[in-house]
Amino acid sequence: MISDDSIVALSSGRLPAGIAVIRISGPKTRFVVETIAGGMVKDRVATLRKLWATDGSLMDHGLVLFFPGPTSFTGEDVAEFHVHGGRAVAGRMLETIAGFDGVRHAEPGEFTRRAFLNGKLDLVETEALADLVNAETEAQRRFAVQNAEGAQSALYLGWRRRLIHARAMIEAEIDFSDEEDVPGSVSDTVWSDVRAMIDEISRHIDGFHAAEIIRDGFEVVILGAPNAGKSSLFNALARREAAIVTDEPGTTRDLLEVVLDLNGVRVRVTDTAGLREAPGKVEAIGIEKARAKAHTADLMLLLEDLANPVAISEIPADIPALRIGTKVDLLKDQRPLGAYDAFISTVEGTGLAELLAEIGGRAAAAIGDVGDILPSRLRHVELLNETKRFLASALSGEERGQELRAEELRLAADRLGRIVGAVDVEDLLDVIFSQFCIGK
Template sequence: MISGDSIVALSSGRLPAGVAVLRISGPQTRFVIETIAGGMVKDRTAVLRRLRAPDGTVLDNGLVVFFPGPASFTGEDVGELHVHGGRAVVARMLETVAGFDGVRHAEPGEFTRRAFLNGKLDLVETEALADLVNAETEAQRRFAIQNADGAQSELYLGWRRRLIHARAMIEAEIDFADEDDVPGSVSDAVWFDVRAMIGEIDRHIAGFRAAEIIRDGFEVVILGAPNAGKSSLFNALARRDAAIVTDEPGTTRDLLEVVLELEGVRVRLTDTAGLRDEPGKVEAIGIEKAKAKAHGADLLLLLQDAADPRDIGSLPVAAPALRVGTKLDLLDGRAAQAAAERYDLVISVRDGSGVEQLLADIGQRAARAAGSVGDVLPSRLRHVELLGETNRHLHRAAGDQAVGQELRAEELRLAADRLGRIVGAVDVEDLLDVIFAQFCIGK
């Protein structure tokens, strides 16, 4: 367990607020809590006290809770002061607590860092906690909760345990090759399991795109000729006037983006410049940006004015596309029927026809791309990189049978080391500052 300074910080939300929570952790916590609360506080029981500075000045009336270590979030003694959430109240409370000997203001992520160093969390659970704090959509919340509960860590630690066992079996066969109770067939079973693990890790790595969609969003890009109704649709989906809409071609010159939540998934919707030949200088820049944005899209909405269709040519983009006919309200019955056969979907922003159906379609595609609830996915690029290194070592271990068993066992050790680095089971000091810098001060 870490020792040294105690730390204090505001752990609740932006001020002013109805209630503010100040968190204290470290060896001075009990003394600070009992001094301010004016007496002993029963463990893990919230009590209402008049809170006073050491000189007797009344600071506020609030709830006090004390959690003795190691059964606390950080593994140290932890205290919480629930006070009124006015700026002046909180500033004076923080000043008073930090005025005690051995107590200082916390650095970003320092509470969680102490929890990690005291063995209360591993690195993957720590990163999941940061994701949970920052979650804005239902999919992000579910993903973060699952990983904070240890599903991802258990997967990686399970692979690591299998590799440690495999290495032990190989080394036993090397050391006791002449013994009757160590059969040579042991290595056959080991390498069979290693090859199976390579496939499991490859499939897991392939899920990183779904994790990126959960964290960063499902990218939808609207493309079409000038006056195809792109900005009108963009405003309709955003449910506000985010883009300028006029009859003049080339109104949209730059990329415009809004973020939606559909089916619990973050969806990033981008409006782009109209695609046409011989544009003006500024408009040409917008068109190039539109084409570049399309290359990174998860879904393209290819809009065409169904009453006056104009071709935009082919786009060398592999992303799935929905061909959407617009301005349905301008078509009579026969023309509307023909348009319905020509496009994947026909809409009218003016009267709302087809817009909800289009939203539902985008939401369903985003949900499918984000994966099923319960899928264990790699949540960070560093996980993917270390998993890739793991598999490279496993390929070398399982693939080259001409190499001695000692070298193959060493490759297994290196693979297990890479898995350990993901969860922090081996030395990862160089990663800690980067990871904990994601957290707010009071976490």
């Protein structure tokens, strides 16, 4: 599909910078290059040219690259101008190019949208490309790059192919059921493959939590009685870990969050209000929030002041926890009573590096092998669950007859097709492309 209009945008980052890359895609690309660069350049070869405005004045001196469609990123003619990364230079270039008849400024994600519409990328690869552009940690980058290269799509398309094959076999069996030469075992083979596929899809869906951790972070919640030393530990973790990704705003007064990058894995640590029978209303709300937050944790750090141990109650039993004895410096020669997983002193710095290593190890274990192919969006999980439901229904529906079972296989394959965008996805496009920045 070739668009009528051409689009232009600044495709590189914030200015000023060493170089700014201005990209144009669409039918007017060739004409714009000829006009601005004083003639065409060789396909796919970087060429240094003087760049002229339409009034004949010199705008800059830069590299020009021309990628003829359909073998370009968008599938259309595409050109890039690599100019000096000053605001005025980029501004003048953009204004000049967008001033050509039939050329306009691009919407966010519009280059990628054209690539999708021209069959250069499927929907899952498009989502992975958005993840790659937004990746902040090494795990996020590794996860996104393999999916952008098509690993996740290949898995879904593989299942879809097997289902299409299964359906063809069942339909052949229906058509030739009177004839002697269709062996009865065909149907057995088909249904045992469908059963195997249900297991494979279930295992794949189980990996979604790992994908969520890669993307949103491993959730660590610090809990303990008032004065147990929670805020001191929180501050120490925030300061000790050099690679803080962001200090996320939007946290409430009583839940404070810091985001760490531990060996390439995003880890979110939340400090909570001290747990006790609250005397006041405001504190009671804070304590409620702390308890609610504990339920969403991947790991709880349960802090107890060794000099004044107060065990905390009503902690979720099914969430992994580390029981941590704090203020170990105050103990001097006494031995701590009770079983603790770690001892720390934020005053002397004892035990903090070990604790960080333990948290980092657990976060890494939670995401498993980054090479695993996981569903990366809730959208994928929902469609995979529908696929599974149709398959389970087809598998157990012997009494309904082969025609209906074959139809359920078709519906299952259709859901897989929707994940990669091979079937009917118009309604999703605006949502997906709004995740991109302008120029991508």
